[in-house]
Amino acid sequence: MVENRPIARLLAHLFLIIGVIVVAFPVYYTFVASTQDSRPIANGEVSLLPGERLIANYGVAIDVGVAKTSGQPVGRMLFNSLVVALLIAVGKIVISLLSAYAVVFFRFPLRLVFFWMIFITLMLPVEVRILPTYKVVSDLGMLDSFGGLTLPLIASATATLLFRQFFMTIPDELVEAAKIDGAGPLRFLRDMVIPLSTTNIAALFVILFIYGWNQYLWPLLVTTSGSMETVIIGIKRMIAGADARTEWGAVMATTMLAMLPPVAVVVLMQRWFVKGLVDSEK
Amino acid sequence: MERRAIFGNRVLPYALVAPQLVITVLFFFWPAFQAVHQSVLLEDPFGLSSRFVWFENFEAVLGDEFYLNSLGVTALFSLSVAALSLGIALLLAVQANNVIRGSHTYRTLLIWPYAVAPAVAGVLWLFMFHPSIGLLGQGLRALGVDWNYLLDGPQALLLVILASAWKQISYNFIFFLAGLQSIPKSLIEAAAIDGASPRHRFWTVVFPLLSPTAFFLLVVNIVYAFFDTFGVIHAVTGGGPGKATEILVYKVYYDGMIALDLGGSAAQSVILMAIVIGLTVVQFRYVEKKVHY
Numbered sequence: 001m002v003e004n005r006p007i008a009r010l011l012a013h014l015f016l017i018i019g020v021i022v023v024a025f026p027v028y029y030t031f032v033a034s035t036q037d038s039r040p041i042a043n044g045e046v047s048l049l050p051g052e053r054l055i056a057n058y059g060v061a062i063d064v065g066v067a068k069t070s071g072q073p074v075g076r077m078l079f080n081s082l083v084v085a086l087l088i089a090v091g092k093i094v095i096s097l098l099s100a101y102a103v104v105f106f107r108f109p110l111r112l113v114f115f116w117m118i119f120i121t122l123m124l125p126v127e128v129r130i131l132p133t134y135k136v137v138s139d140l141g142m143l144d145s146f147g148g149l150t151l152p153l154i155a156s157a158t159a160t161l162l163f164r165q166f167f168m169t170i171p172d173e174l175v176e177a178a179k180i181d182g183a184g185p186l187r188f189l190r191d192m193v194i195p196l197s198t199t200n201i202a203a204l205f206v207i208l209f210i211y212g213w214n215q216y217l218w219p220l221l222v223t224t225s226g227s228m229e230t231v232i233i234g235i236k237r238m239i240a241g242a243d244a245r246t247e248w249g250a251v252m253a254t255t256m257l258a259m260l261p262p263v264a265v266v267v268l269m270q271r272w273f274v275k276g277l278v279d280s281e282k
Numbered sequence: 283m284e285r286r287a288i289f290g291n292r293v294l295p296y297a298l299v300a301p302q303l304v305i306t307v308l309f310f311f312w313p314a315f316q317a318v319h320q321s322v323l324l325e326d327p328f329g330l331s332s333r334f335v336w337f338e339n340f341e342a343v344l345g346d347e348f349y350l351n352s353l354g355v356t357a358l359f360s361l362s363v364a365a366l367s368l369g370i371a372l373l374l375a376v377q378a379n380n381v382i383r384g385s386h387t388y389r390t391l392l393i394w395p396y397a398v399a400p401a402v403a404g405v406l407w408l409f410m411f412h413p414s415i416g417l418l419g420q421g422l423r424a425l426g427v428d429w430n431y432l433l434d435g436p437q438a439l440l441l442v443i444l445a446s447a448w449k450q451i452s453y454n455f456i457f458f459l460a461g462l463q464s465i466p467k468s469l470i471e472a473a474a475i476d477g478a479s480p481r482h483r484f485w486t487v488v489f490p491l492l493s494p495t496a497f498f499l500l501v502v503n504i505v506y507a508f509f510d511t512f513g514v515i516h517a518v519t520g521g522g523p524g525k526a527t528e529i530l531v532y533k534v535y536y537d538g539m540i541a542l543d544l545g546g547s548a549a550q551s552v553i554l555m556a557i558v559i560g561l562t563v564v565q566f567r568y569v570e571k572k573v574h575y
Contacts, residue, residue, distance in 0.1 A: 023451065026410055027398075094301040095301045127311070127554070128531075128551050134539075136316075154305060155302055183287040214397075214399035214401065216516070232513070235401070263394045266394050278456070
């Protein structure tokens with residue numbers, strides 16, 4: 001600070017506190033509603049203080065589900081979301097790491113062609129190729145499977161570019177030393193490159209886990225049976241045609257449950273999260 | 283930059299790139315090619331027959347008043363989301379950069395909405411603004427505002443804008459704060475010695491140095507509003523009421539998957555691809571060169 005301006009600093013705190021409240025209020029509102037009985041919620045009498053149905057509502061949601069989703073328990077949906085998020089995150093990291101390793105540490109015909117083919121996928125988000133991608137997945141018989149839910153999303157130009165950039169900074173001397181000691185390319189990958197990349201992998205994992213967990217359009221298309229639904233899609237089905245019979249308590253509890261894992265990952269792995277975010281946008 | 287030390291192996295590199303290439307070709311290139319191909323065909327909804335119609339689908343799409351409406355809605359929607367979330371994030375980042383104590387705590391308290399799925403963000407705002415169960419929805423009605431986003435188009439658009447902007451604040455905040463923290467203190471001190479007031483310093487020193495970040499974020503926010511907000515629209519309004527919140531991505535989905543207008547949906551996909559390619563090129567060209575004064 002150049003000048004000491006206590007009033008300005010006080011104002012800054014005030015702004016930030018208001019900002020935090022505005023940002024947090026929607027979630028707080030849902031949280032207090034998730035601890036209350038469905039009937040007062042449906043009548044629009046949500047209390048701003050937590051009620052006493054916390055365990056009851058969450059228990060019902062996880063074990064039993066609600067009538068709107070034909071009683072599909074949210075526990076199952078959370079499991080599906082977790083599998084999808086992990087497959088996408090791990091899958092993206094593995095295939096990008098391998099292809100970046102090939103592009104950086106080898107010289108082979110078509111190397112640059114391959115690199116540009118991967119790079120150009122940046123420009124083809126799933127949203128612009130909805131129908132044909134759906135058709136490919138359905139032709140391969142992968143509708144309603146974890147493969148269909150994840151494979152079309154796991155090619156990642158961003159992760160490949162990130163690993164490539166990092167591999168370029170590995171000194172030539174290290175490669176030479178490894179070669180003199182008799183290490184082959186796979187040995188070098190396993191014993192040098194992967195250990196050196198752990199921070200990058202952790203950072204990418206945080207970003208990609210959130211990306212996978214929060215997928216919406218794709219699971220909406222490729223899941224038709226309730227037992228493969230992810231929790232985000234489940235919520236949408238629960239609130240469709242909201243009326244007096246909607247079990248709001250359990251719906252609100254489901255919404256909280258759908259947010260909890262990715263938010264926990266961001267808060268607990270904040271350092272890697274910020275690094276991953278800033279790196280992957282370079 | 284090329285590295286000198288490399289491994290020699292004829293087969294291994296192909297095996298290493300193979301998984302990614304197979305997925306890229308199968309799920310990116312082939313569908314993208316199909317979209318382009320489909321966009322010049324006229325097909326019946328059962329896929330029994332099709333014929334080549336040159337650019338008829340594009341003409342039909344661009345001449346369709348619903349498409350033009352969707353284009354207008356998308357423009358208004360994405361500019362509002364970008365302006366709102368960038369403005370609030372910049373304000374908060376400047377304040378967080380000014381406080382001496384607690385900056386880290388504020389960051390933690392402000393960044394977690396990044397992890398909330400767009401669809402869930404929409405649902406949170408739906409709960410608050412629902413005309414019969416929502417606290418704020420009821421509040422507005424009690425104040426005499428005829429609030430019902432289920433029936434009123436502009437109100438529905440406002441709601442999805444708020445929900446989408448809310449989710450994006452944390453992302454912008456992280457980048458603005460990082461940008462602010464990388465501005466050398468000596469520059470600000472020099473301006474202060476020359477007698478510039480804090481406000482003057484912000485607009486003549488800090489903001490110009492922040493403009494590359496701001497420009498980059500503008501592009502990212504527009505891409506976000508174009509594509510990632512599908513969940514918000516689908517969960518909260520379903521494109522309605524009427525077609526008041528039907529953004530382009532939602533229309534591609536609706537026309538293709540629900541209305542089964544395959545050629546029209548494919549033509550729209552191709553137009554969207556052109557928009558993404560344009561935005562990506564803009565981002566790379568200008569962000570690389572840095573937007574400086």
